[in-house]
Amino acid sequence: MAVKIALPKGRLLRKTAAMLQKAGWGLDEYTSNMGFYRPKSRKFTESLIRVFHEKDIPVQIAMGNYDLGICCLDWIEELLVKYPSSDIVKVRDLLYGKGALYAAAASPQVGLRQNGAPVRIASEYPNLAEAFALRKRMSRFSIFPVWGAAEAYPPENAEMALLSVKHGEGLADYGMVPVGKMLDFSAFLIANRNTWETKNLDKIVTSICDSLPEAGKKMTAGDEINTVGAPARNRPVETRSDTVRLALPDGHQQQATVNLLDRAGIKLDDYPSETGNRRPGINVDGVTVKVIRPQDMPLQVANGNFDMAITGRDWLTEHLDQFPSSPVGELLDLKSSRVRIVAVVSQKLAVDDCGDLRRFIAGREEPFRVASEYVNIADRYARDNLLGCYRVIPTWGATEAFLPEDADMLIENTETGRTIARHNLKVIDTLFISTGCVVGSTDVVSGVKRKKLEAIVARLRTAVEDK
């Protein structure tokens, strides 16, 4: 039986590729950026290799979809801390990709317990963040699971962030000080527990171990460290009760946002920022700006951390499908970044619409697997369409590559449909059209602030219409 191997893209790709080259795998396609989701090995021709976002790999190994995988210990522990009986064997520390997870705050004075109010912790590692809070015996805490930019949240929008950095001093680059160390990590070779006991993985594992340097010093997990009094760089931005707090997106939406704001006569200082500054200046009085992930904006507006934000309707819908009564709404359609949110299956599947799908699912034994970055939209779609026994598999990008082996359907966004066709997939349903939009709190805010908000929306509306 073919050995199935999951390899990481992203931060570990370069070093993993170099290590596997040294191990003589002959993986020519595991270097480029296009179409390398299924690279072939010239040495292990029988093996089936797939490239995933690193965070997906422990889940795929635990589910038994793949026999072997390479990813960093932080994502393994993020899964194991919540699901300790997961079928994962940590085979070997690969000694590269080293880093550490720290709970960090903007200033050393942060107390673990505030006066009865919950301690807010922003992190890409919500399970580890919860474990940290429980270990510290915090009596009341809120975890903000974020897609990224956790370091931008303290001190205004969270008391702490659980961050991965290359080394402890890395926190100073964010202007933060450590509160406690959660974990030292490096890349690991992991295996599914069942296949580790039944399949012959000897040659593959040996080739990897032989290519490694002698084992270094042992990793220690969960050391507590002393708080060091590094100077805080992230001074809280002074706000008044009528200050409008605006969230702007990082990543590829930045240029479109700059253009829009420019047409509205709104100028930003240091956005997009080359130095990673997440607090750009703005030429509108009584407005402060912070740069975070568009995926995280609706939740942050709901929590009153921001008054308005520029994101996509897809992420607003994702939020409202999780929290239907959330006080966040769309204030303005920016009519940009137009994508369709679609249900996608393999072209080989004789299913053309939702009715076909229901009949197909009713006739099979195994649960129906829906993979998506939009977990709550996918869950609601499956629920509303009575898809019987289904499972939603959360993914962190490169979702097309899940079909057909690792999922039965995707809920995906597509601009032109070309990527979907290139992966031999087809669209069977369009859920909705998503465009960029301004979202804001639907809770009544004070008179002055409401007027300011409306004025900004009016300027943006004119800019959209002028286009």
Next chain:
Amino acid sequence: MKIQRCKGMRDISPAEMKVFRLVESICRDVCSGWGYQEVRTPTIEYLHLFTSAGTLTPGRLGKVYSFLDWDGWSGERVVLRPDGTIPVARMYTESMQGMARLFYAANLFMFESGGEETRERWQCGAELIGAGSAMADAELITLSLEVLKKLGLKGVELRLSHAGLIKALLVKLGLTPEEQSRMFDRILDGDAAALAEVSRESPEVGDTLKPFLGLKGQSPGFLRNQRALLARNMPEIRRYLDEFLKTVDILDELGVKYQINVASGAGFEYYTGIIFQFFIGKEKIGGGGRYDALIPSMGGGDMPASGFALYVDRLMNLGSPENFVKKAPERVLVRVKSGGAVKEAFGAADKLRDAGYIAELDLNGEKGDFQCIVEVRSAAPVFTIVNTETKKKIEASTVKELLKRLEEEGGG
């Protein structure tokens, strides 16, 4: 797709349910007899109710069913009730005052990684709030023993420990506050060897401490004799020892048998005083203790309290139904004999139920364990009782007469 019940969950069959209700009703009757009033708290509570220091140990918190509610955008989690006492204390703090005797029958949820069907458990518990005396401790212990006796259970063993004493010993062992609380949690999570283990690492522990650390029970006489000696060497322990012995003295007067085993204090982090556990053989069937700091920590003012819970699932498994179940009420089948008597049949079944029978309507020729069948007609004779054993038939024209004849047939 094969349908199946959720892993770790159990169905309770009609036969088991009979036993369940009996156990529950004995708890209810005994508690009511002692002046306890029944309460019911919600299945879902805020997680932070259980995370405050001094409530649930981190070991237990790692197994709770917590999730974000549909309006949980703040990131604060809710939880399926993992404990019986804390919600009752919360309810008391929110809406009651003064002395309160409360009891409950509730299901608790706690993840178990094994395949056993114990992720949902049932317990009957009582909380005595507003009384801090040794008499109050003795009331709860006697009350729980009465329930166990009425259940007809033999070989119940009562084990006693004291949370205050354990904490004081941990201080004496020279542990840091963090180590102390970690060790306390280990002991409470049932690790009986924890205390002995740490004492080995602490050479300065004198012979005076050693007797506490044995796993086998110490006699109360020993405790009394040691008191004077201990009080000199460890004055800080004296208070807890006095408290402990006061309760033990009352139990002696009442003729209650018990074992003292300080090192095995399995229970909850919120315990501050006496800890008691009930065993039959190796199986723990219930326990309780004093938690004087819990209600103050919730903002309910200085309010001593103690309580216990009995594990209904385990009690159900211990006895066979015959041992538990009283003579069940007689089952009667009510059959409509000629058209038009439906109303009379419903009416007669109603009256039969009022009189303590289980009356089932014959919908499609039911066969079953019925001692009698009552045939109902629209014209006289309205009722005919058919004894299914003797095949004897008796007629009756009114419901009153029907009940009388049935009673004469040996039912009721």
